[in-house]
Every structure is written in C-alpha cells, then in structure tokens.
Amino acid sequence: MSKSVRGVVARSKGAPVSIETIVVPDPGPGEARVRVRACGVCHTDLHYREGGIGDEYPYLLGHEAAGVVESVGEGVTEVAVGDFVILNWRAVCGDCRACRRGRPQYCFATHNAKQKMTLEDGTELSPALGIGAFAELTLVAAGQCTKVDPEADPAAAGLLGCGVMAGLGAAVNTGNVGRGDTVAVIGCGGVGDAAIAGARLAGAAKIIAVDLDDRKLEWARRAGATHTVNSKAGDPVEAIRELTGGFGADVVIDAVGRPETYKQAFYARDLAGTVVLVGVPNPEMTIELPLLDVFGRGGALKSSWYGDCLPSRDFPTLIDLYRQGRFDLDAFVSERITLEDVEAAFEKMHHGDVLRSVVIL
Ligand SMILES: NC(=O)c1ccc[n+]([C@@H]2O[C@H](COP(=O)([O-])OP(=O)(O)OC[C@H]3O[C@@H](n4cnc5c(N)ncnc54)[C@H](O)[C@@H]3O)[C@@H](O)[C@H]2O)c1
Ligand SMILES: [Zn+2]
Ligand SMILES: [Zn+2]
Numbered sequence: 001m002s003k004s005v006r007g008v009v010a011r012s013k014g015a016p017v018s019i020e021t022i023v024v025p026d027p028g029p030g031e032a033r034v035r036v037r038a039c040g041v042c043h044t045d046l047h048y049r050e051g052g053i054g055d056e057y058p059y060l061l062g063h064e065a066a067g068v069v070e071s072v073g074e075g076v077t078e079v080a081v082g083d084f085v086i087l088n089w090r091a092v093c094g095d096c097r098a099c100r101r102g103r104p105q106y107c108f109a110t111h112n113a114k115q116k117m118t119l120e121d122g123t124e125l126s127p128a129l130g131i132g133a134f135a136e137l138t139l140v141a142a143g144q145c146t147k148v149d150p151e152a153d154p155a156a157a158g159l160l161g162c163g164v165m166a167g168l169g170a171a172v173n174t175g176n177v178g179r180g181d182t183v184a185v186i187g188c189g190g191v192g193d194a195a196i197a198g199a200r201l202a203g204a205a206k207i208i209a210v211d212l213d214d215r216k217l218e219w220a221r222r223a224g225a226t227h228t229v230n231s232k233a234g235d236p237v238e239a240i241r242e243l244t245g246g247f248g249a250d251v252v253i254d255a256v257g258r259p260e261t262y263k264q265a266f267y268a269r270d271l272a273g274t275v276v277l278v279g280v281p282n283p284e285m286t287i288e289l290p291l292l293d294v295f296g297r298g299g300a301l302k303s304s305w306y307g308d309c310l311p312s313r314d315f316p317t318l319i320d321l322y323r324q325g326r327f328d329l330d331a332f333v334s335e336r337i338t339l340e341d342v343e344a345a346f347e348k349m350h351h352g353d354v355l356r357s358v359v360i361l
Helices: 043-049 154-159 163-174 190-201 214-223 236-243 259-267 291-296 311-323 339-350
Strands: 003-010 018-024 031-040 064-072 084-087 137-141 145-147 182-186 206-211 227-230 249-254 269-277 300-303 335-337 357-360
Touching (some): 043 339, 064 137, 084 154, 084 311, 145 311, 154 357, 163 190, 163 269, 182 259, 190 249, 206 214, 206 236, 227 236, 236 259, 249 259, 335 339
Parallel strands (some): 206 227, 249 269, 335 357
Antiparallel strands (some): 031 357
16 A cells, blocks of 8 residues: 655745655565665755756755655565664665676666656655655665664664765765875864765764855864864965975865855865865756866865765664764764755755754654
C-alpha cells in the first residue's frame, strides 16, 4: 500500500516552497521506505528551488537526512526494518567503469529508487539528489541507506548525509590534507566549517578561515580554524600569503563556488598546492585564468563531489568519532524547525544566521 504524507515541494523556478501531500509507493525490489527523523536545510535545496540545478519541477526537497527503515522491498539485504540509517546520494553500483577500477567513490551509475513518489494528482516528483527527505516518509534505493549507531542524535547524524560529509571529505579525501599542512577554507557555512573540522582531524597545522561575515568566522574558530580573514576588509589572497610566510596554503578549499572565490583559491595556494572546489557554481558562471599561471604554479585543481566519500566506509566511522567526542557534529545544528519553516530557513541561510537549520519530523 502506498502511503500519503506531508512533504516540502518546489513547484516552479524561484517560487516559495509549499507543503504538499506526497504519495510514497510501497518499496519495490531493491528499494527501502524510510521514516525520516531529521533533515538539514542545505544550500543545494535552495539551488534546486532557484533552478540552478535543473528544470525538472516539481522537486521534493531535502536530502541531509537520518531516519529509520520502515519497510523494504524484495531482495533487500543491506538494511532491515528498524535500522537507524543516514541517507546518502552515492549508492555505488559496483559495476560501472569507475567501480570496476576500484574507485567506487567516483561511481558513475549510482542507484536511486526506480519508482516515483508523486503528488496526489499523480504528478511525478523529482526528489532532490535522489532523496527527497523533507517528508515524513521517503522512498530510496536500499543502497542509499547507511546503517549507523542508533544512539546518535538524528539531527546531527543526518548532516553527514550531505554538507558535512562534502566539506569534511573535500579536505580529507579530495584535498588529501595531512599532518602539518597549511589549509585555507573560503566560505564558512556548514560545508566550509566541515572542511575546517576535517582539516583539524587530519592534523593540519594552520587552518585559515575566510568569509565575509564575522559571525561565520567566529563559528569557524569553533570548528577548528586557527586564523580568520574577513575578505570584506581586504584582499584574502594577500592575507593568506601573509599568514603562510609569503607562500600560500598547501590546500585551499573553495566552499562558495563563485568565479571570484575560485580565483582567490587559485592564487592563495603555494606552488604545487591543491585547490579543491566544493561550492556549486551556477550554469552562467565562467572563469578566465592566464594559462601560464595554471601551468607555472603546478599542483592540482580538483573538484569534490560529496567529498569523494564512500558512505559505507565514512559514515559509521564519523558517527563513532562523534559519539566519542572527537568530532563535534552538534555544532552544525543551529536550530531545530518543522516542515513549515523551510522557506524561512532559506531566508536565514541567505542572511548568514545559521550553519544548519534542521527539520525534525
Ligand atoms: N560538492 C558537493 O558535493 C556539495 C555538497 C553540499 C553542498 N555543496 C555546496 O557548497 C556550497 C556551500 O554550502 P553551505 O551549505 O555551506 O552554504 P552556506 O550558504 O551556509 O555558506 C556559504 C558561506 O559562504 C560565505 N560567502 C559567500 N560569498 C563569499 C565570498 N565571496 N567570499 C567569502 N565567503 C563568502 C557566506 O557568508 C557563507 O558563510 C554551496 O554552493 C552548496 O551548494 C556542495
Ligand atoms: Zn559504479
Ligand atoms: Zn546538500
């Protein structure tokens, strides 16, 4: 039997989101239906609402979620009813050219549920990142459920499902930050602060946080930044160079994703350093760089999708570190809200009032 629940839908480009009745089918083969306990509001949800990701409206938003498996379809062995899980948007296929070469973190054929959730009139919904978790129930591929310690607070745990994993992994997996490195992070929202926390976990010696907002810089210090730079007050490239003996940082992470921040990252790194782009640009953005600088500075220019994570490897470990008090996931939860508050949460995000608003269901 399909079930009808409430969910947050973006019906058309730029329009405010609305609460709609969502019809969630019974899980089919390889699928799981999950009772969502908590779901964070990520900037990517706002990108969807604004048409920055695609034009497949209506979208069922929400994708940073933790919940409990309510039912499973035929042939599901990964998870069972009652398991506490974090939802992920990288359910690796095991069979594509990336998986076959032993690099499942780049899987090119990740799974989502085959059946569609719909509005009451039968209109098919596009779930954000194949998840759609601003809803009391959601339907996903079983591989999108990663079982973790059920003692973890769902509001904090769910954040690993996207932004926190993306930021932390951008530093640790993509940027390969190691002991003694100097790291700069441009943009200190949830993603940037997670990159800072990741750099700290990896043993970086100096972690420079860059933002336009002093409040964000204060929070970045709590996440582990050793130095802060407000780019409204002066050129951040100069400031980062000054803080690194005139050289630049070994790894610079752009957690904003705009042409100007990317250029700052490009020039604020040391020779042979690494730039990691984790912020998501919009389709109109372009950059121009002297090709000689691209060549002459050496190093690596990388992009990080989901922090190059493997949910099955990374989520349980990070939840264990969290439970042991070694990784402060709670610091990312700025407020707990209801489904009705998602639009207001976008506004707060826009004004920089929160790291993460988390919908509790
Ligand atoms: N690559 C991925 O897998 C992935 C996953 C999740 C989110 N993201 C993206 O990461 C980005 C950040 O997400 P978030 O949730 O932290 O967003 P956020 O809005 O909470 O944070 C962005 C921060 O950047 C700061 N900022 C904006 N312009 C700046 C500038 N010019 N210089 C310095 N700082 C500036 C803001 O003050 C804010 O603190 C978004 O683009 C989001 O879509 C990427
Ligand atoms: Zn694959
Ligand atoms: Zn996200």
